Amino acid sequence: MAAGAPDGASSKSDIYAGNGPRLMLPVWVFIGLFLLLPVALMGVYSFLTKEFRGGVIWDFTLTAYDQFFLDRGLFGDDPAKIEWTYIGIFWRSIWQAGMATIMCLLIGFPTAWFIATRDAKTRSIWLFLITIPYWVNLLIRTVSMKFLIRDTGPLNEFLMWSGVINEPLGLINTNFAVQLGLFYSYLPFMVLPIYAAVERYDFSLSEAAADLYANVWTILRLVILPVVKPGIIAGCILVFVPSLGAFLAPDLLGGAKTFMIGSLIEEQFKGNAGNWPFGAAASMILLSIVMAVLLIYARSQTKGDK
Amino acid sequence: MASKKYLLKAPKNDLRRLPGFTTVTLLCLFILYAPLMVVAIYSFNASTSITNWGGWSLAWYGDVFFGPEAAKFQQAAINSLIIAVCAAFAATIIATAAAVAMNRTGAFRGKTSGFMLINLPLMVPEVVTAVASLVFFSTIGFTTGLGTILLAHIVFCIPFAYLPISARMQSVPDLYEQAAMDLYATPLEAFKLVLLPIMMPGLMSGFLLAFIISLDDFLITNFVKGAGIETLPTAVFGSVKQGIKPNIMAISTLMLGVSVVFVSLSWLIGRAGQSQQETK
Numbered sequence: 038m039a040a041g042a043p044d045g046a047s048s049k050s051d052i053y054a055g056n057g058p059r060l061m062l063p064v065w066v067f068i069g070l071f072l073l074l075p076v077a078l079m080g081v082y083s084f085l086t087k088e089f090r091g092g093v094i095w096d097f098t099l100t101a102y103d104q105f106f107l108d109r110g111l112f113g114d115d116p117a118k119i120e121w122t123y124i125g126i127f128w129r130s131i132w133q134a135g136m137a138t139i140m141c142l143l144i145g146f147p148t149a150w151f152i153a154t155r156d157a158k159t160r161s162i163w164l165f166l167i168t169i170p171y172w173v174n175l176l177i178r179t180v181s182m183k184f185l186i187r188d189t190g191p192l193n194e195f196l197m198w199s200g201v202i203n204e205p206l207g208l209i210n211t212n213f214a215v216q217l218g219l220f221y222s223y224l225p226f227m228v229l230p231i232y233a234a235v236e237r238y239d240f241s242l243s244e245a246a247a248d249l250y251a252n253v254w255t256i257l258r259l260v261i262l263p264v265v266k267p268g269i270i271a272g273c274i275l276v277f278v279p280s281l282g283a284f285l286a287p288d289l290l291g292g293a294k295t296f297m298i299g300s301l302i303e304e305q306f307k308g309n310a311g312n313w314p315f316g317a318a319a320s321m322i323l324l325s326i327v328m329a330v331l332l333i334y335a336r337s338q339t340k341g342d343k
Numbered sequence: 344m345a346s347k348k349y350l351l352k353a354p355k356n357d358l359r360r361l362p363g364f365t366t367v368t369l370l371c372l373f374i375l376y377a378p379l380m381v382v383a384i385y386s387f388n389a390s391t392s393i394t395n396w397g398g399w400s401l402a403w404y405g406d407v408f409f410g411p412e413a414a415k416f417q418q419a420a421i422n423s424l425i426i427a428v429c430a431a432f433a434a435t436i437i438a439t440a441a442a443v444a445m446n447r448t449g450a451f452r453g454k455t456s457g458f459m460l461i462n463l464p465l466m467v468p469e470v471v472t473a474v475a476s477l478v479f480f481s482t483i484g485f486t487t488g489l490g491t492i493l494l495a496h497i498v499f500c501i502p503f504a505y506l507p508i509s510a511r512m513q514s515v516p517d518l519y520e521q522a523a524m525d526l527y528a529t530p531l532e533a534f535k536l537v538l539l540p541i542m543m544p545g546l547m548s549g550f551l552l553a554f555i556i557s558l559d560d561f562l563i564t565n566f567v568k569g570a571g572i573e574t575l576p577t578a579v580f581g582s583v584k585q586g587i588k589p590n591i592m593a594i595s596t597l598m599l600g601v602s603v604v605f606v607s608l609s610w611l612i613g614r615a616g617q618s619q620q621e622t623k
Contacts, residue, residue, distance in 0.1 A: 050446060050447045050449070050516075050517040051447070051448055051449025051450075052447050052448075052517045052520050052521060052524070052530070052533070053443060053447045053448045053530050053534065054448050054449045055448065055451075056443075056444070056448050056530070057444045057448035057449070057451035057453075057454060058444075058451055058452070058453060060440040060441065060443050060444035060448065061440070061441060061444045061453065061454075061457040062440075063436070063437040063440055063441070064437060064440075064441045064457060064460055064461055064501065065457070065460065067437060067494075067497055067498055067501065068460050068461065068463055068464065068498055068501060069460060071476070071479070071494050071495065071497075071498045072463060072464060072467065072472065072475065072476075072498050073460070073463065074479065075475035075476055075478060075479035076467065076471070076472075076475045078475065078478055078479050078482060079471070079474055079475040079478050079479075082478050092481070144367060144370065144371050144374070145371070147361070147363070147364040147367035147368065147371075148364075148367060148368045148371040150361065150364055151364040151365060151367070151368040152368070154359040154360070163368075165610060166372060167371070167372070167375070168606070169602075169603060169606055170375040170376065170379065172555055172559075172602045172603075172605070172606040173379060173598070173599050173602045173603075174558065174559050174576060174595075174598050174599075174602065175559055175561065176559075176561050176576045176579060176580060176583075177379075177382075177579070177595045177598050177599060178378065178379070180382075180579070180583055180587060180591065180595060181378035181379050181381065181382040181595065182378045183583075183587065184378070184381065184382055184385070184393070184587055184592070185377065185378045185381050185382075189394045190394075191381050191385075194394070221374065221375070221378070224371070224374075224375065228371075240358065240359060243358050253358070256358065257358075261358070278468065279468070279469070281468065282468030282469060282470045282471065284469075284470055284561075284562050285561060285562070289583065298470070299470045299562075302470050302471075302474060303470065303562075306474065306477060306566060307565075313478070316474060317474060317478065320470065320471045320474045320475070323468055323470070323471060324467065324468065324471050327466070327467075327468055327471075328466070331466055
């Protein structure tokens, strides 16, 4: 997640000492003014009153969060019950992102392991092959996946022609199609950190363990896992976090039954619902979940260092 | 690698050669490439149906450039290119300044928070950034259009430009700049005449990375673009919503080609930079 060294401390040079704040000014202007401030403003919007056909009225209220969590009946005067619709959408998103992460891990781990154990020359070619699809436009990749797995698409045509199945698999618009799309979108994010961890691993360690009569499982568990675990965790976070708020895969590959957070939020700003404060509140809740995941991760990292 | 010598011994139960891992890797590559290959092949389909194969033809590429929707997609492509070039250029300059601050100015107040700020666009989910940008631009009364798209793109391109630039700056010791300053170069001259030329491969990879990331973006652009302005991804998305048409497959294949060329380019530049450094 973090670019470069944790705080740039690894590089001791102070050859341009005194210019630090000045050189950081553009970052403060652009990211501070056009991202940090907007996110704070979005937080304020989540407490405002909705204007019909989009926009807000500057009256502070808790309506958006109330609508998200509580069901007060059609006229708003029934005793408040928990509203499961939106919690359900968030839960489904977490489930879908989790399944996509597991799929990435199942395919990505052996792939990363395989690549990291090739010799140096072929390794870079394998890595290159894995990363190319990532640089292809995400929309194009998702559309390609839709084209491939739709009921009259090449996959079903081929399987029916070869006699494996008699009718289309009916993959499109299912939970599995969305998971497949997320898996396809973020697979390289799983492979690269695991690759980096395995590449650092010194295989003479497992040979030493084998010489001391450890069996394969013991070696995997006690010698290899501690070294590779940070890569696995980093990979899981890099896949899970963007999957959680993804829009294209659920929108193009899923149907009404696979509605996820990204679509829920998008609908508040584009579709007929047009409830900006509610969209802002849903965004704040999503942001809180993501920040919690990243915080737990950062905590575990600093603990691991000690 | 101390383990290299042991390779000759090839013990039983060698963990480097786990059974089935080769198969999974090939399967992984198959999954990654199959959808793209299928679309690339079908873009040469002569049939007007996307399902039936009617022989090889370039008809849909002709349709992309001269068909009824040609003007729309061309304008979208031009918008995408203008935004990507400008955003990547601005992001590269901002990221270079930040990389110098992080790697060459010692400790200063606000260094840690500045570093967190650089990485903020990577941590905030894309849809949240999109909502926040829309809310912000509408509050301060910016008319949505190319300008708002560009501002939003510069922001999320900064960390991607920073990544390779800072990595390269870390790997270059400041000896050369020290030598220049010993010979009475001002800090600005040392930076411009010594560090910058050494940094060129890093700057190029940073620019290319930011360029591709900008071209790739759909979600944020879709929120801040305003009515009537399209970039290539939003135009393609609008078209796909009404069903996949053969001309979309031709556009997809063209975009696929452009991506592959750019990645290969940045890979070659990166490699050239590495070997240049090794010879030093």
